[in-house]
Amino acid sequence: MGAVDLVRSAGYEAFEASNADEAIRILESRVDIDLVFTDVQMPRTMDGIKLSHYIRDRWPPVKLIVASGKAILEESSLPEGSRFFPKPYSDHAIADAMAGMLSGD
Numbered sequence: 001m002g003a004v005d006l007v008r009s010a011g012y013e014a015f016e017a018s019n020a021d022e023a024i025r026i027l028e029s030r031v032d033i034d035l036v037f038t039d040v041q042m043p044r045t046m047d048g049i050k051l052s053h054y055i056r057d058r059w060p061p062v063k064l065i066v067a068s069g070k071a072i073l074e075e076s077s078l079p080e081g082s083r084f085f086p087k088p089y090s091d092h093a094i095a096d097a098m099a100g101m102l103s104g105d
Contacts, residue, residue: 040068
């Protein structure tokens with residue numbers, strides 16, 4: 001199951017971006033995005049780590065989940081309140097994290 005399908009199957013609306021620039025354009029055009037789920041490996045101008053810091057600086061309330069199959073990160077390298085999941089991750093773990101983050105837990 002892909003990330004977009006996972007988000008939708010958990011009951012949330014999902015917008016897909018193929019790179020950080022596209023994700024930023026979506027965030028700029030909408031006021032109803034509460035959570036961004038990104039991979040560390042992304043094409044073009046910035047990776048998922050840089051994107052998560054950019055989002056935290058520009059949209060502080062947005063929750064952040066970062067995943068990677070190649071890089072094992074310490075959550076301390078991510079913005080405060082972010083969650084990191086190494087691949088392969090459990091779909092249930094991601095759905096539970098989204099639910100908890102969005103409910104304020």
